[in-house]
Amino acid sequence: MRNKVELIETLFNPKSIAIVGVSKTPGKIGHEIMSNIVKCGFRGPLYPISHKYAEVQDIRCYRSVLDVTDDVDLAILSTPEDYIPKALEELGAKGVKVVVVSSGRRGSPLVGRIADASKRYGMRVLGPSSLGIYYSKSKLNATPIPLSTEGRGVALISESKTLGISMVNYGLSEGIEFSTVIGTGAKADIDEQDLLEYLAEDDQVRSIVIHLETLRDPKAFTESLKNVLKRKPALLVTGSREIIKRLEPMKKELPILKDFTTALDLSAIFTDRRIEGRRALIVTNSSGASNLLIGSLEGTSIELAVLSEAFFDDIRMFVPEGSSSGNPLDLTSDVSPEIFRGVIEGSNMHSDEFDFILLVYCETNPMELDKLRTMLTELRDLVNKPLIPVLLGGDSVKRTVKELRKEGVPSYYSISRTVRALDSTVKHILASK
Amino acid sequence: MRNKVELIETLFNPKSIAIVGVSKTPGKIGHEIMSNIVKCGFRGPLYPISHKYAEVQDIRCYRSVLDVTDDVDLAILSTPEDYIPKALEELGAKGVKVVVVSSGRRGSPLVGRIADASKRYGMRVLGPSSLGIYYSKSKLNATPIPLSTEGRGVALISESKTLGISMVNYGLSEGIEFSTVIGTGAKADIDEQDLLEYLAEDDQVRSIVIHLETLRDPKAFTESLKNVLKRKPALLVTGSREIIKRLEPMKKELPILKDFTTALDLSAIFTDRRIEGRRALIVTNSSGASNLLIGSLEGTSIELAVLSEAFFDDIRMFVPEGSSSGNPLDLTSDVSPEIFRGVIEGSNMHSDEFDFILLVYCETNPMELDKLRTMLTELRDLVNKPLIPVLLGGDSVKRTVKELRKEGVPSYYSISRTVRALDSTVKHILASK
Numbered sequence: 098m099r100n101k102v103e104l105i106e107t108l109f110n111p112k113s114i115a116i117v118g119v120s121k122t123p124g125k126i127g128h129e130i131m132s133n134i135v136k137c138g139f140r141g142p143l144y145p146i147s148h149k150y151a152e153v154q155d156i157r158c159y160r161s162v163l164d165v166t167d168d169v170d171l172a173i174l175s176t177p178e179d180y181i182p183k184a185l186e187e188l189g190a191k192g193v194k195v196v197v198v199s200s201g202r203r204g205s206p207l208v209g210r211i212a213d214a215s216k217r218y219g220m221r222v223l224g225p226s227s228l229g230i231y232y233s234k235s236k237l238n239a240t241p242i243p244l245s246t247e248g249r250g251v252a253l254i255s256e257s258k259t260l261g262i263s264m265v266n267y268g269l270s271e272g273i274e275f276s277t278v279i280g281t282g283a284k285a286d287i288d289e290q291d292l293l294e295y296l297a298e299d300d301q302v303r304s305i306v307i308h309l310e311t312l313r314d315p316k317a318f319t320e321s322l323k324n325v326l327k328r329k330p331a332l333l334v335t336g337s338r339e340i341i342k343r344l345e346p347m348k349k350e351l352p353i354l355k356d357f358t359t360a361l362d363l364s365a366i367f368t369d370r371r372i373e374g375r376r377a378l379i380v381t382n383s384s385g386a387s388n389l390l391i392g393s394l395e396g397t398s399i400e401l402a403v404l405s406e407a408f409f410d411d412i413r414m415f416v417p418e419g420s421s422s423g424n425p426l427d428l429t430s431d432v433s434p435e436i437f438r439g440v441i442e443g444s445n446m447h448s449d450e451f452d453f454i455l456l457v458y459c460e461t462n463p464m465e466l467d468k469l470r471t472m473l474t475e476l477r478d479l480v481n482k483p484l485i486p487v488l489l490g491g492d493s494v495k496r497t498v499k500e501l502r503k504e505g506v507p508s509y510y511s512i513s514r515t516v517r518a519l520d521s522t523v524k525h526i527l528a529s530k
Numbered sequence: 531m532r533n534k535v536e537l538i539e540t541l542f543n544p545k546s547i548a549i550v551g552v553s554k555t556p557g558k559i560g561h562e563i564m565s566n567i568v569k570c571g572f573r574g575p576l577y578p579i580s581h582k583y584a585e586v587q588d589i590r591c592y593r594s595v596l597d598v599t600d601d602v603d604l605a606i607l608s609t610p611e612d613y614i615p616k617a618l619e620e621l622g623a624k625g626v627k628v629v630v631v632s633s634g635r636r637g638s639p640l641v642g643r644i645a646d647a648s649k650r651y652g653m654r655v656l657g658p659s660s661l662g663i664y665y666s667k668s669k670l671n672a673t674p675i676p677l678s679t680e681g682r683g684v685a686l687i688s689e690s691k692t693l694g695i696s697m698v699n700y701g702l703s704e705g706i707e708f709s710t711v712i713g714t715g716a717k718a719d720i721d722e723q724d725l726l727e728y729l730a731e732d733d734q735v736r737s738i739v740i741h742l743e744t745l746r747d748p749k750a751f752t753e754s755l756k757n758v759l760k761r762k763p764a765l766l767v768t769g770s771r772e773i774i775k776r777l778e779p780m781k782k783e784l785p786i787l788k789d790f791t792t793a794l795d796l797s798a799i800f801t802d803r804r805i806e807g808r809r810a811l812i813v814t815n816s817s818g819a820s821n822l823l824i825g826s827l828e829g830t831s832i833e834l835a836v837l838s839e840a841f842f843d844d845i846r847m848f849v850p851e852g853s854s855s856g857n858p859l860d861l862t863s864d865v866s867p868e869i870f871r872g873v874i875e876g877s878n879m880h881s882d883e884f885d886f887i888l889l890v891y892c893e894t895n896p897m898e899l900d901k902l903r904t905m906l907t908e909l910r911d912l913v914n915k916p917l918i919p920v921l922l923g924g925d926s927v928k929r930t931v932k933e934l935r936k937e938g939v940p941s942y943y944s945i946s947r948t949v950r951a952l953d954s955t956v957k958h959i960l961a962s963k
Contacts, residue, residue, distance in 0.1 A: 124895060202852060202862075241894075255818075257816060257818025257819070258818075258863070259815060259816035259818060259819070259863045259892040259894060260816050260819045260822070260892055260922070262892060262893070262894050262923070263892040263893060263922035263923045263924075263927075265924075266893065266924030266925075266926075266927070267922065267923060267924050267927075267943075268924075269924055269925075270924035270925045270928060308818070310818060310821060334822070335822075335825065336821035336822040336823070336824055336825025337821065337825065338825065338828070341825075355822055355825040355826040355945070355946070356822060356826060356944065356945040356946035357822070357945075358944040358945065358946060358947070359946050382692065383690060383693050383696075384690070384743075385688075385689065385690025385691075385692060385693030385694075385741070385743060386690070386692070386693045386696065388743060388769035388770065389693070389767070389768075389769040389788055389789060389790070390769070392768065392770065392771065392774075392788040393769065393788040393789060395771070419635060429635075430691070430692045459692040459693055459695060459696040460695070460696060460699065461674075461692060462557060464557070489693070489700065490695070490696045490699040490700060491696075491698075491699030491700050491701075491702050491703035492699075492702075492703045493699075494696075494699070494700075495703060510700075511789065511791040512788070512789040512790075512791065513788070513789035513791060513792050514791070
């Protein structure tokens with residue numbers, strides 16, 4: 098009998114892949130998945146299985162997986178639902194280690210039959226109705242979404258396939274990098290516990306976002322989650338009252354959100370350099386904007402840092418005329434990226450007086466915005482405390498926030514979204530101290 | 531003595547404009563404002579005033595406003611702060627009716643001197659530190675923001691200049707149309723009351739968003755606001771605890787928000803066809819997404835509509851196999867825009883059973899999205915109840931939401947933002963019944 102945990106390792110790092118249910122029609126899932134596997138740069142052999150075609154995307158097709166002479170580690174199944182049982186029997190007979198079933202509906206009677214085939218053949222199955230698996234480390238993209246991140250990022254586990262696609266595409270449009278995307282679907286075999294343990298050990302995974310609609314084994318899930326949370330921050334996205342109630346006791350360690358946009362906003366702040374307390378230093382070019390921010394802090398866990406006279410003495414030389422000496426530090430609309438840099442570097446000498454810097458910037462000139470972005474990226478590794486830009490404006494600001502996030506600077510373009518993400522983060526950190 | 535109210539009419543509809551403090555340097559406010567006045571298509575004579583140049587942007591300059599022989603209705607002042615008092619004296623002597631002072635700082639001792647000049651000459655003054663005025667109806671854009679909307683939209687009154695620029699640019703990037711933008715700045719003379727009365731009568735103004743940091747005359751403001759709210763919906767954006775406390779009694783009629791992104795989200799829903807109750811009909815292609823939405827409705831004023839058997843009988847023919855009969859109506863991921871259309875048209879026969887339709891759509895195919903947009907725009911005027919698309923996905927979804935909003939369909943791309951905007955709207959409507 099094969100080791101169940103070792104087979105999860107195979108799911109993430111297959112040496113060969115068979116694709117059952119390929120298509121030549123762009124837009125069809127069988128076409129998109131195969132095309133993405135090729136584009137992402139998977140290096141092992143690929144075996145498209147088809148009765149219909151001799152080749153697909155210039156790769157030779159086999160009529161059956163049983164015709165493949167070499168070993169097959171992973172199979173992707175995207176045939177119509179009726180063909181799934183027969184296909185699984187062939188994959189089992191071939192000795193395929195792991196199968197991702199991307200077709201089939203959740204709640205279908207098929208789920209039981211798949212579970213049964215999985216047990217009989219000692220073959221691990223992800224799905225049915227799985228979004229597939231994307232794993233940047235092994236250059237594997239067996240999902241219908243064109244993904245190609247290099248390096249570190251969020252790991253997303255999604256129960257819903259359709260919603261999973263929306264979550265990833267939304268995240269990409271907001272500068273969120275994904276290191277891993279996995280669709281659990283109807284969970285005939287593999288479920289969250291199997292995956293969490295593996296992801297917790299992966300140094301490319303910054304944080305884990307889990308979308309849940311059902312829990313097969315709540316006790317096993319919470320046990321596994323508790324272990325994982327010691328090593329990685331995780332967030333839960335669910336609309337299920339039952340699951341929320343069940344996981345309520347873990348709320349302090351595990352933020353539970355009903356919207357994925359909020360969850361991804363929050364994940365942007367879970368970076369290497371973690372926030373360690375509640376005291377904010379606010380630096381701004383607009384008292385109008387910082388007043389809104391301060392108004393929004395009411396009732397949250399965030400506080401304005403109380404700054405010493407020595408602090409103001411050390412930044413005075415950088416500050417333009419007409420600026421206010423206080424927190425927020427209003428540098429007036431005449432501020433330049435150079436002044437911001439001077440003030441932030443000056444503040445750095447007194448970084449024991451605050452826990453993070455919020456740079457609240459209203460865009461009035463797109464050219465300044467580019468200089469600001471360069472400055473923020475350079476400062477990222479020079480300052481002692483996290484520096485969080487809150488840039489306010491239109492398309493150019495949104496573009497800049499996206500670029501900054503990709504460069505590892507947690508950034509926002511909305512006051513309410515900043516405050517919500519920060520408040521959750523600070524609450525979470527204070528609770529786990 | 532001139533009539534103070536008639537002069538407000540002149541601010542919105544000047545017949546001639548002088549610009550004091552022009553510049554030939556792109557990016558400088560004196561350059562941008564003049565360039566925007568020209569581009570927006572203002573039809574009256576323009577008089578740039580300059581000691582330095584003989585012409586600017588191909589228009590002849592005058593050394594002093596006193597050299598202009600014709601009448602000057604409106605003057606825009608963007609000189610350095612020190613020159614403002616002398617310039618105002620000349621404008622007063624010339625008999626200019628209204629002055630917009632875009633330079634100068636809020637909180638400067640200059641504010642009193644400007645108020646004084648305004649009184650002495652019977653000349654109305656907007657500012658100092660005013661964002662300027664944009665009024666689509668008279669093709670007037672004396673702001674530094676390139677604006678060019680035709681037709682109806684939000685009217686924004688902003689006290690902060692810098693933040694005002696961010697608010698407008700953010701709104702534009704999200705498909706919000708502005709019919710009017712006015713910066714009150716330090717309010718040496720003209721304040722919110724003067725403007726609200728005029729905007730309430732304007733049929734191109736859909737809703738009014740007011741950003742406030744200070745209130746000169748709280749009693750007069752609330753009186754004026756009460757009158758306006760009988761004719762137009764309005765929203766307040768402020769971070770000031772004092773103002774929030776003062777306007778608390780009006781909270782039911784006037785949503786008060788601490789973030790402008792939320793306020794603009796909310797303004798998108800204040801359209802002609804108003805929501806009249808709390809009962810939502812949800813139609814979706816993703817149970818995953820609609821489950822999140824339903825989870826998010828907990829604790830809000832929104833309820834799921836209870837639908838009759840006759841309702842389901844009349845839509846049955848449009849519904850694909852595997853769909854659930856209930857609310858949410860899950861049409862499965864196989865849904866097409868045609869099926870959505872059939873179901874929505876079928877629902878229309880039973881529109882007494884719900885107050886609005888939420889169409890929750892996870893994007894899996896960009897081509898379908900285009901068809902969906904066309905369908906939604908066509909259905910807009912055919913259905914009896916408001917139809918609110920909630921499209922979930924990445925860049926293509928954001929683009930579609932922007933286009934739909936411009937076509938007058940209130941749309942969203944985030945579940946939490948939809949629920950927040952809808953909840954405020956429904957609360958507001960139920961309170962004013």
